Amino acid sequence: MKEALIGIAGLGTVGKGTLDLLTANKVKIETGLDVSIKVKGLAEADQNKFKGLKSLEDCSLYSDAFELLDDPSINIAVELIGGETVAKSFVKQAVKKKKHVVTANKALLAKHGRELFELARENGVLIKYEASIGGGIPIVKALQEGLAANNITFVAGIINGTTNYILSEMEKRTLSFDSALNEAKELGYAELDPSLDIDGFDTAHKISLLASLAFKKYFVFENIFVRGIRGINLTDVEYAKKFGFRIKLMAFTRPVGKQFEITVEPTLIPSKILIAHVDGAMNAVSVSGDFVGHTLYYGQGAGAFPTASAVASDIMDIIRLSSHKTGNFETDTGQSVEKGSLMVGGGVIAREDIISGHYLRLKVCDEPDLSTKITSIFIEYNVKIERFFQESDSDGSISLVLLTGACALRNINQSLERLGQLKRLKEQPVVLRVETEA
Numbered sequence: 001m002k003e004a005l006i007g008i009a010g011l012g013t014v015g016k017g018t019l020d021l022l023t024a025n026k027v028k029i030e031t032g033l034d035v036s037i038k039v040k041g042l043a044e045a046d047q048n049k050f051k052g053l054k055s056l057e058d059c060s061l062y063s064d065a066f067e068l069l070d071d072p073s074i075n076i077a078v079e080l081i082g083g084e085t086v087a088k089s090f091v092k093q094a095v096k097k098k099k100h101v102v103t104a105n106k107a108l109l110a111k112h113g114r115e116l117f118e119l120a121r122e123n124g125v126l127i128k129y130e131a132s133i134g135g136g137i138p139i140v141k142a143l144q145e146g147l148a149a150n151n152i153t154f155v156a157g158i159i160n161g162t163t164n165y166i167l168s169e170m171e172k173r174t175l176s177f178d179s180a181l182n183e184a185k186e187l188g189y190a191e192l193d194p195s196l197d198i199d200g201f202d203t204a205h206k207i208s209l210l211a212s213l214a215f216k217k218y219f220v221f222e223n224i225f226v227r228g229i230r231g232i233n234l235t236d237v238e239y240a241k242k243f244g245f246r247i248k249l250m251a252f253t254r255p256v257g258k259q260f261e262i263t264v265e266p267t268l269i270p271s272k273i274l275i276a277h278v279d280g281a282m283n284a285v286s287v288s289g290d291f292v293g294h295t296l297y298y299g300q301g302a303g304a305f306p307t308a309s310a311v312a313s314d315i316m317d318i319i320r321l322s323s324h325k326t327g328n329f330e331t332d333t334g335q336s337v338e339k340g341s342l343m344v345g346g347g348v349i350a351r352e353d354i355i356s357g358h359y360l361r362l363k364v365c366d367e368p369d370l371s372t373k374i375t376s377i378f379i380e381y382n383v384k385i386e387r388f389f390q391e392s393d394s395d396g397s398i399s400l401v402l403l404t405g406a407c408a409l410r411n412i413n414q415s416l417e418r419l420g421q422l423k424r425l426k427e428q429p430v431v432l433r434v435e436t437e438a
């Protein structure tokens with residue numbers, strides 16, 4: 001039987017999970033491939049992480065990941081170091097040494113994907129990254145293969161396990177934001193720097209990759225609109241429920257005229273639709289195509305084993321493609337983006353121009369004619385109020401809670417600015433996006 005020699009750099013949650021999977025399912029994996037998979041090198045800066053590993057026959061241990069790349073027999077380098085500095089140099093060196101790369105590093109690819117994929121193309125190797133989006137959900141494969149014949153019209157997703165865990169546990173157990181975050185950290189879902197999760201950037205890295213897969217273009221990461229879940233509180237979760245909605249950190253991408261929407265933000269979605277029931281660290285990605293219609297992919301979005309499942313499937317894919325010589329590595333580096341198709345500046349539609357429904361919560365002074373004044377301001381800016389209730393607060397003020405019809409965020413912002421001039425708002429209004437389909 002032929003042998004594929006693997007080097008794994010980074011022995012954190014996913015690295016360890018990958019070793020466990022390759023050992024536990026060795027027979028299953030190799031049977032289909034007719035190739036024996038051997039971990040030939042492991043690199044980890046923290047030597048303590050080598051302790052307790054079951055002895056890997058003939059496997060070299062390195063504290064420096066770059067030494068692993070000096071082994072010419074290793075033909076697949078698995079980058080699980082994370083971050084954008086060492087990991088980037090590691091991937092570049094691996095590619096230059098003609099090693100295929102498997103990575104779970106969404107931040108790296110979202111920001112430097114164009115450079116890395118082009119380098120891979122020049123060197124005739126693949127960079128595979130199924131593990132970087134949605135943990136174990138095979139969404140890269142779905143977009144690159146299963147849905148390849150479609151024009152993709154819409155992608156919506158819950159693609160960060162940590163924030164979904166926090167929002168669901170806040171709602172289910174009336175847990176505080178901080179306690180829910182601590183649990184997510186303990187369960188191994190959160191990034192080393194959890195602000196990447198909470199502030200929406202991890203989700204943005206993933207939706208940027210999904211946008212490139214769906215539309216075959218590179219986008220400038222900085223053009224993506226990102227809003228995380230800080231500031232979402234139980235009051236809004238409860239009010240959303242009264243309207244029949246749940247709040248989820250959603251990512252969206254779709255063509256809008258000649259531009260593309262790529263956004264990340266907490267969004268009210270109807271409780272009755274499937275994706276609203278994706279709870280805890282589970283992820284879901286909904287994709288619509290012109291011929292296939294609506295499709296939905298669901299699974300564990302974070303954690304050692306689901307992510308390891310994706311890493312291992314990429315290793316298998318590379319072996320399959322190389323041994324059957326079906327991969328045209330010159331043109332298909334794993335990304336299949338139109339050569340040179342970088343969407344600069346104008347490629348991404350400004351958030352203010354995106355049309356959707358909105359949830360508004362306004363804390364105002366209790367005055368007899370205020371509702372009439374507010375209503376006339378909304379009419380002036382073409383904001384239609386579809387549903388409404390009000391609650392008296394203990395401090396004598398009133399909370400007005402509204403759902404608007406579809407309009408651009410620009411109109412909402414303009415009307416709120418005018419409302420501010422009335423000097424009757426007691427707090428900054430809460431504005432959240434509302435989508436009836438996802």
Ligand code: HSE
Pocket residue numbers: 132134135159160161162163189190191197202301302303
């Ligand atoms: N921190 C990420 C999440 C890990 O919570 O989804 C998986 O990408």
